[in-house]
Amino acid sequence: MLIDGKPVCKRCLLLETDPEGLFKKVSELISLIPEDIKTPEEEYGRRLEICKSCDGLQNGICKECGCFVELRAATRKNYCPSAYHKW
Numbered sequence: 001m002l003i004d005g006k007p008v009c010k011r012c013l014l015l016e017t018d019p020e021g022l023f024k025k026v027s028e029l030i031s032l033i034p035e036d037i038k039t040p041e042e043e044y045g046r047r048l049e050i051c052k053s054c055d056g057l058q059n060g061i062c063k064e065c066g067c068f069v070e071l072r073a074a075t076r077k078n079y080c081p082s083a084y085h086k087w
């Protein structure tokens with residue numbers, strides 16, 4: 001699908017599309033999150049799998065909140081912003 005002439009990938013993480021090298025920048029931000037507030041690896045993977053099955057995910061961005069889901073999911077206290085609180 002194209003929006004404004006740019007490809008849009010529904011249910012894709014930045015890791016999988018990364019049209020403008022954003023994943024590297026997001027990864028750098030994730031690496032700066034202190035370990036004591038960072039989401040444990042297993043829970044992080046679980047969150048991203050849920051996002052990947054969600055219609056709200058588009059090019060790595062959640063349509064509910066406008067966040068990069070890989071960044072949002074990386075902090076333990078964060079939660080899915082949808083009314084269903086998927087994670």
Ligand code: SF4
Pocket residue numbers: 050051052054055056057061062063064065069079080081082086087
């Ligand atoms: S609504 Fe929740 S599950 Fe869906 S993309 Fe956003 S954060 Fe992920």
